[in-house]
Amino acid sequence: MTDVDTLLRPHAEQAFAHEIAALVAADDRPRPPAWQMSPWAVVTYLLGGTLPDGTVITPKYVGPRRVVEVAVATLATDRALLLLGVPGTAKTWVSEHLAAAVSGRSTLVVQGTSGTSEDAIRYGWNYARLLSEGPTDAALVPSPVMTAMREAGIARVEELTRIPSDVQDALITVLSEKSLPVPELGSEVQAAKGFNVIATANDRDRGVNELSSALRRRFNTVVLPLPATQDEEVEIVTRRVAQVGASLELPEVPPADEEIRRVVTVFRELRSGSTLDGRQALKTPSGTLSTAEAISVVAHGLALAAHFGDGVLRPADVAAGIVGAVVKDPVADTAVWVEYLESVVRERDGWHDFYGACREVSG
Structure with a gap:
């Protein structure tokens, strides 16, 4: 058996x-x-x-x-x-x-x-x-x-x-x-x-x-609807990432609540075409930016952090995955992503490391 x-x-x-x-x-x-x-x-x-x-x-x-x-x-x-x-x-x-x-x-x-x-x-x-x-x-x-x-x-x-x-x-x-x-x-x-x-x-x-x-x-x-709230989606991603990590026997990484919430925030804002506070309209990319893709981005980041980083999930570990998830069309989606980085991410308190990591992998 x-x-x-x-x-x-x-x-x-x-x-x-x-x-x-x-x-x-x-x-x-x-x-x-x-x-x-x-x-x-x-x-x-x-x-x-x-x-x-x-x-x-x-x-x-x-x-x-x-x-x-x-x-x-x-x-x-x-x-x-x-x-x-x-x-x-x-x-x-x-x-x-x-x-x-x-x-x-x-x-x-x-x-x-x-x-x-x-x-x-x-x-x-x-x-x-x-x-x-x-x-x-x-x-x-x-x-x-x-x-x-x-x-x-x-x-x-x-x-x-x-x-x-x-x-x-x-x-x-x-x-x-x-x-x-x-x-x-x-x-x-x-x-x-x-x-x-x-x-x-x-x-x-x-x-x-x-x-x-x-x-x-x-x-x-x-x-089956998309997760109704940010907290609900964070809970889903956190639980599934833990299951994926256990299945793949990835080295244990400290809790990454902040980075998971950041990934979910980016996905929800670009998916809805608006910042979470509703104050700024955003262009939406061609992809779906689903919860399943968010899980994949975080799991990929955990693998990078465990095998090539210091064992802590950091902005640089999720940057490449999140850019790949957003940019499906090299021309149209790149423009959407760069505009989002410059108009939203760059101005957001506490997101400067994430902004720098995304700009580095975005070229």
Whole structure:
């Protein structure tokens, strides 16, 4: 059996197995068919809490409780769940943890791309056996969706709008009839109670294909918002950076609250087109400047500080990463970034070291 500590990125059900086990043991509320815990326990797993025996459940998602409750309630019905939001709003993260909490397995995933085929949603064939035996059950290769239907699990479809429209529509029969015909065998797979689908899609990066109205009707759409406040976003970045650092076994670095707050401030101001106090309008760059990118910038800075610095996260350690996150278009975004540095960062008390480090890497 694989030692979770040796894995670079354990699945949710592996990384938080002790929390899931504690919730299952303490949970005495009604559970939908095939769910390993009740909807209340699933929400507690996502948002965090303390169980009667003192077990602390760490928050996996920081955001409105009602959003999570609506998502979990959807999975308890016969409608599929579509998590919608701009890039970096934790859609994939929430999808994985929902599947782990509900069914104990988050790995039944279809990754949507422009090259995703219908086989990835329905089924394929072992062509060696197909040629030698013809179409048989043994030659059939089930998709993650088919496996979830058989096992009463949760299938995840990532980046649904990047999948070609005709392939997307392969989900319609699955979601409406709860069955998947296999005409080559003259049979079908009927979904066991507990089966459902969680899909994710970006509403800013709209992808290759919009959903057909027929398919969209089969989903209940839940929009995951950007963090509502600066403190909320700082909390998210701090927690996730600590998890990333532990996973990568980075040398321990003292708390970096000041630098994390600075990175979050820059991202929020450029993302919104206004300084936090609302007194100055700003041009916005072409990128999304998501919370996920802020996490990446800080984690990269921690690696620099630990391996090439003095072990303390400093402005110079985050400067290169933050410039790379902001400047996607070398011409237009560079102009936006330089104007922000000169009109905001340069004039801000306590930000002179950060200003100097950013100017140095900006050229």
